[in-house]
Amino acid sequence: MTTAPVLVACSHGTRDPAGRATIHALLEGIARARPDLDVREAFVDVQEPEVADVVAQAQRELRPEPGAASGAGAGGDEATEVVVVPLLLSAGFHVHVDIAAAVQDVRAVATGPLGPDPRLAEILADRLAEAGATDDDAVVLAAAGSSDARAAADVEQVVARLQAGRRGPVSIGYGSASHPRVPVAVAAAREAGARRVVVASYLLAPGYFHDRLAEAGADLVTAPLGPDPRLVQIAVDRYEAALRS
Numbered sequence: 001m002t003t004a005p006v007l008v009a010c011s012h013g014t015r016d017p018a019g020r021a022t023i024h025a026l027l028e029g030i031a032r033a034r035p036d037l038d039v040r041e042a043f044v045d046v047q048e049p050e051v052a053d054v055v056a057q058a059q060r061e062l063r064p065e066p067g068a069a070s071g072a073g074a075g076g077d078e079a080t081e082v083v084v085v086p087l088l089l090s091a092g093f094h095v096h097v098d099i100a101a102a103v104q105d106v107r108a109v110a111t112g113p114l115g116p117d118p119r120l121a122e123i124l125a126d127r128l129a130e131a132g133a134t135d136d137d138a139v140v141l142a143a144a145g146s147s148d149a150r151a152a153a154d155v156e157q158v159v160a161r162l163q164a165g166r167r168g169p170v171s172i173g174y175g176s177a178s179h180p181r182v183p184v185a186v187a188a189a190r191e192a193g194a195r196r197v198v199v200a201s202y203l204l205a206p207g208y209f210h211d212r213l214a215e216a217g218a219d220l221v222t223a224p225l226g227p228d229p230r231l232v233q234i235a236v237d238r239y240e241a242a243l244r245s
Contacts, residue, residue, distance in 0.1 A: 004038040006058045007239050008108075010099060011087035013046030014207040020047075022205035022226045026087060029232035034239070042084070044094040051084060052102040058082045059106050082108035085238050089115040089202060089225075090154035092146030111238035114204075116154045119230045121161035124200050127222035131198065136168045137220075138194030140185045142213050143202045145174030152178060158202065168194070173216070175209040182216040190217075198222070204231070 009030060011023045023041075031039040040058065042051035049057075059082065084103055086095050091113050103110045114120065128139065141162065143155045155172060163170040169192070173185030180188065182199065189197045199218040203210050204226045213221045225231060 003062075004036060006062070006082040007034070007037045007039050008042050008051065008054050008058065008082065008084040009039060009087050009235065010042040010044060010051045010054075010084050011204070012094065013043035014205065015046060016205075016207040016211075019205040019207035019210075022224065023087065025227040026204075026231055026235070029227070029229065030235050033232055033236050037239075044098045051099055055082055055084065055102045055106060055108050059108065063107065081243065082106075083239050083242050084108065084110040085235050085242075086111065086113045087204060087235065088113040089120070089143070089204065090146065090151035092148040092151035096148065096150070109242050111242045113154070114231065114234050114238070116157035116161075117234045117237075118161055119234055120158055120202075120225065121165070123225050123228050123230055124158070124162050124202065124222070125165060127225070128198060128200055131220045131222045133198040133220055133222070134168075134196075135166055137196045137198045138168050138189040138192070139166065139170045139198050139200050140173045140182060140189055140216075140218065141170060141200045141202050142173050142175065142182045142185075142209075142216070143178075144209050145177040147177045155202065162200070170200075173199070175212060182213060186217045196220070201225070 009027050027041055040054055042054040095113055099110045141159050159170050171185050173182030186197050196219045198220040199213050201210055201222050201224050203224045205224050210224055
């Protein structure tokens with residue numbers, strides 16, 4: 001039973017132990033930043049619990065059967081808000097279908113994904129510097145990919161912000177579902193005359209897609225975005241914006 005507001009941090013899910021640890025660290029960061037919240041994890045693929053089940057469980061706890069006692073008020077008349085924050089970088093299928101369905105017809109809301117927040121471009125710039133990239137290198141931003149055009153539009157905004165701070169060109173490559181794929185984008189950058197090509201991993205955590213970036217033919221590959229305290233703050237900001245709206 002809970003009487004605290006519930007923040008459901010919903011990520012994609014991965015079988016990779018390092019990826020799971022990165023997402024868990026992000027959840028711990030959110031919980032430390034907002035100790036007044038009941039922070040729960042959920043997933044849209046690969047791992048459990050599924051987001052719909054987590055939301056439903058929170059609803060049962062916050063809105064008990066009529067006649068049952070509850071810290072939120074008998075009968076749930078003052079039920080605490082449940083907010084789902086997608087720990088995803090763009091608004092694709094999982095945001096518009098899976099997460100949207102989880103909050104439909106219940107006393108819960110879902111925020112937008114973490115991207116395209118300007119702070120993500122800052123993290124990308126830091127990861128490039130850490131990897132040894134120079135301002136003249138050609139950069140291929142490697143995103144997971146989605147068949148949803150809205151997801152591609154989100155990625156393009158991040159690329160534009162990253163490009164604004166660099167001399168060398170910044171292009172996009174995708175791991176799946178969209179084109180061009182990362183190896184094709186790397187080859188195109190070389191054909192355009194780049195002396196070095198760096199893949200900037202636009203992924204939250206290690207996992208299958210990040211592992212494939214080493215095979216794309218680039219000179220350097222950056223680390224994923226997480227863990228980073230700015231990701232925590234973006235998630236908290238999404239939660240607070242949802243309550244205000």
